[in-house]
Amino acid sequence: MNKIGPFAEVIVALNTRRTDRVFHYAVPDEFQDQVTIGSRVIVPFGGRRLTGYVTGFGYPDSTVKVKEIAGVIDAEPVFTTELLELARWMAENYICSTAEALQRIISPRFLVKGSREVKRVYSALPKDKSTEELSSIAGNSKQSAALKRALACPGLTRKELAAAAEVSTSVVNALIKKGLLTVSAMKISRHAVQVDLDNVETKKLTLNADQENALAQAAGAIRRGAFKTFLLHGVTGSGKTEVYLQAIAVALEEGRQAVTLVPEIALTPQMIELFRARFGAQVAVLHSALPGGERYDEWQRIKEGGAPVVLGTRSAVFAPLTRPGLFVIDEEHESSYKQDDHLRYHAREIALKRAQLAGATVLLGSATPSLESRIKTAVGGPYQLLKLNDRVDGRPLPPVRVVDLRREVKEGNGGIFSRTLIASINRRLESQEQVLLFLNRRGFSTFVICRECGLVLKCPRCDISLTYHRDGRLRCHYCNHQVRSPELCPKCGAHNIRLFGAGTQKVEAEAVQFFPGARILRMDSDSTARKGSHTQIINAFQKRQADILIGTQMIAKGLDFPGVTLVGVINADTALHMPDFRAAERTFQLLTQVAGRAGRGSLPGEVLIQTYNPEHYSIVAAAAHDCDRFFLSEMPVRRSLGYPPFSHLARLLFTHEDEEVVKRSAALAKDTLKKILSSEAQGISILGPAPAALSKIKDRYRWQLVLKASRRNLLRDVIKEFLSGLERERAVFKLAVNVDINPQGML
Ligand SMILES: [Zn+2]
Numbered sequence: 001m002n003k004i005g006p007f008a009e010v011i012v013a014l015n016t017r018r019t020d021r022v023f024h025y026a027v028p029d030e031f032q033d034q035v036t037i038g039s040r041v042i043v044p045f046g047g048r049r050l051t052g053y054v055t056g057f058g059y060p061d062s063t064v065k066v067k068e069i070a071g072v073i074d075a076e077p078v079f080t081t082e083l084l085e086l087a088r089w090m091a092e093n094y095i096c097s098t099a100e101a102l103q104r105i106i107s108p109r110f111l112v113k114g115s116r117e118v119k120r121v122y123s124a125l126p127k128d129k130s131t132e133e134l135s136s137i138a139g140n141s142k143q144s145a146a147l148k149r150a151l152a153c154p155g156l157t158r159k160e161l162a163a164a165a166e167v168s169t170s171v172v173n174a175l176i177k178k179g180l181l182t183v184s185a186m187k188i189s190r191h192a193v194q195v196d197l198d199n200v201e202t203k204k205l206t207l208n209a210d211q212e213n214a215l216a217q218a219a220g221a222i223r224r225g226a227f228k229t230f231l232l233h234g235v236t237g238s239g240k241t242e243v244y245l246q247a248i249a250v251a252l253e254e255g256r257q258a259v260t261l262v263p264e265i266a267l268t269p270q271m272i273e274l275f276r277a278r279f280g281a282q283v284a285v286l287h288s289a290l291p292g293g294e295r296y297d298e299w300q301r302i303k304e305g306g307a308p309v310v311l312g313t314r315s316a317v318f319a320p321l322t323r324p325g326l327f328v329i330d331e332e333h334e335s336s337y338k339q340d341d342h343l344r345y346h347a348r349e350i351a352l353k354r355a356q357l358a359g360a361t362v363l364l365g366s367a368t369p370s371l372e373s374r375i376k377t378a379v380g381g382p383y384q385l386l387k388l389n390d391r392v393d394g395r396p397l398p399p400v401r402v403v404d405l406r407r408e409v410k411e412g413n414g415g416i417f418s419r420t421l422i423a424s425i426n427r428r429l430e431s432q433e434q435v436l437l438f439l440n441r442r443g444f445s446t447f448v449i450c451r452e453c454g455l456v457l458k459c460p461r462c463d464i465s466l467t468y469h470r471d472g473r474l475r476c477h478y479c480n481h482q483v484r485s486p487e488l489c490p491k492c493g494a495h496n497i498r499l500f501g502a503g504t505q506k507v508e509a510e511a512v513q514f515f516p517g518a519r520i521l522r523m524d525s526d527s528t529a530r531k532g533s534h535t536q537i538i539n540a541f542q543k544r545q546a547d548i549l550i551g552t553q554m555i556a557k558g559l560d561f562p563g564v565t566l567v568g569v570i571n572a573d574t575a576l577h578m579p580d581f582r583a584a585e586r587t588f589q590l591l592t593q594v595a596g597r598a599g600r601g602s603l604p605g606e607v608l609i610q611t612y613n614p615e616h617y618s619i620v621a622a623a624a625h626d627c628d629r630f631f632l633s634e635m636p637v638r639r640s641l642g643y644p645p646f647s648h649l650a651r652l653l654f655t656h657e658d659e660e661v662v663k664r665s666a667a668l669a670k671d672t673l674k675k676i677l678s679s680e681a682q683g684i685s686i687l688g689p690a691p692a693a694l695s696k697i698k699d700r701y702r703w704q705l706v707l708k709a710s711r712r713n714l715l716r717d718v719i720k721e722f723l724s725g726l727e728r729e730r731a732v733f734k735l736a737v738n739v740d741i742n743p744q745g746m747l
């Protein structure tokens with residue numbers, strides 16, 4: 001890179017946010033060869049030594065006394081000019097400093113300077129050995145499982161192989177001792193690692209017409225090398241993954257690289273295996289649970305070109321690829337793509353920005369696309385819609401029945417299980433098939449419901465469900481509208497208004513009573529608190545060691561249970577009445593996902609949804625597997641209330657140990673914001689202050705302001721001005737303020 005001046009321009013990672021000033025430092029002779037754009041350096045700063053990032057070269061103001069760079073942290077630059085541009089964009093859009101954004105981009109930290117050795121395991125046997133031959137060669141079933149896995153996925157570490165084959169590392173070690181597995185130490189050098197093409201299996205699956213068309217469109221865009229975004233909308237089981245895999249192959253043919261993001265919960269060993277079976281050692285896997293050393297190795301492999309196929313969760317979007325040609329985002333509607341603390345970025349937005357900078361293709365995949373993405377596929381919109389209408393196995397989507405709980409109450413059944421659900425479960429148990437009972441998470445908030453007519457009180461201004469508080473009042477968490485919880489239902493006059501919600505434990509207790517002979521498992525955050533117990537429960541259920549599995553959304557996504565022929569949704573209302581403007585969208589997505597779990601094996605399945613709101617459009621549309629219907633019902637609601645995708649939101653969250661302080665400060669903040677608004681901008685409305693739905697976490701009270709604006713720039717400018725004013729008045733605001741632009745949830 002050209003050096004325009006002799007002095008390095010450095011941005012410094014300061015504790016106070018939003019400082020993007022560039023400081024000039026002289027480069028001592030000893031570092032001349034090392035310091036370049038992208039270097040991470042140590043600089044003297046106000047009597048301290050701080051980390052800085054070199055963003056350019058030039059001349060300082062003549063009045064400034066220039067200091068020298070005190071050290072260089074990494075052997076090589078840690079960011080490219082493209083990533084610097086991305087950091088600047090993040091600073092602008094998420095209201096942070098560029099240094100802070102860079103910190104996020106380049107993690108894992110490049111603390112290791114030299115090279116390190118990684119030992120990888122390969123099978124010593126030829127590839128064409130049959131299962132029977134392997135079993136006879138191996139000492140026992142565990143060893144043969146490990147051998148099989150080593151053949152399918154060459155180049156795993158010992159630990160990875162053991163995990164993939166579900167055996168202990170001692171099994172792997174025993175095979176190495178016998179000479180059936182070989183270990184080769186791969187030195188992670190600074191030079192490109194040669195890709196071992198012998199280990200790549202290229203068994204592409206045959207595509208159906210829809211898949212063929214989707215791939216042709218994506219491949220065309222990848223080959224043209226221009227920025228282009230597709231929304232791949234396919235029903236559950238329609239073979240989106242095969243389209244991803246073949247599109248990735250096209251990117252590789254073009255000499256470019258590909259990043260595939262999956263939600264945390266979907267990054268299963270099966271998923272990794274699928275990628276490794278197709279692309280072998282070219283695959284790098286990145287996720288937050290990876291130990292620091294392994295994460296560093298993978299990062300380095302990607303950087304050096306040894307792993308052009310990246311598979312990972314949210315933060316893998318920052319993978320240091322030099323020529324990305326394709327970004328795939330599976331389940332693009334998932335809220336887990338939004339980082340929910342500190343720097344609140346959205347991985348989908350980052351992928352789109354990177355693709356734009358690099359001239360790459362973006363493939364957003366989902367069975368239930370977000371409204372934000374879906375609206376962009378409208379005629380003349382920036383995205384192109386690709387549809388996969390059928391399941392690849394040709395099986396129909398399972399029939400869905402909606403059970404009206406109001407009728408159950410009227411007819412004297414006030415329990416968790418409707419008579420229809422009890423009868424269906426009994427039928428499945430008799431024919432020795434499996435049942436999945438699904439319950440939405442609870443405990444975040446409580447609401448009251450009329451058990452006769454299903455009415456839940458909503459805020460007249462914000463259209464979100466009111467939350468019940470111990471003082472007997474109902475509150476809106478967006479605008480703080482309050483009413484006393486009524487004795488009689490304002491709609492039907494019945495005297496049957498109740499606090500709502502039952503936990504998985506209560507469901508389990510009732511299930512034990514109703515189905516005395518059945519073997520029941522429960523999976524929720526309590527039962528899976530111990531490490532590994534999550535996998536144990538899933539394995540036990542897959543091996544049909546239980547008849548009924550009761551769980552929260554952990555069981556809704558990605559899992560495949562061929563023995564399950566009945567999925568029961570205990571209550572759709574918990575999702576429907578979350579205090580969030582996306583509650584209907586989330587309900588539709590959740591029910592569609594859950595319904596996708598039924599009938600994945602050879603037996604046909606069915607789905608039962610219990611609810612007090614059987615006529616709600618999100619439930620009706622999910623029962624009909626009809627995405628368009630949901631979209632057409634929800635859009636007018638969003639439009640009339642000015643919610644995304646028709647606006648941009650920001651949440652300012654204030655927290656403090658003293659509730660009075662946080663309340664007062666939030667009110668003060670609103671006044672300040674109003675003053676800013678009156679002087680410069682119209683088109684922004686402020687809701688609140690109101691207590692957040694989770695009104696207290698770790699002894700800190702939480703209050704929020706919600707800002708709604710027609711344009712994102714407007715929102716950003718106003719918040720920036722507010723925050724810089726805040727920094728000047730630190731004495732007044734002695735509390736933490738957290739800014740979330742376009743939040744995915746506001747609990
Ligand atoms: Zn009622």
Ligand SMILES: [Zn+2]
Binds near residue numbers: 461462463476477
């Ligand atoms: Zn409200």
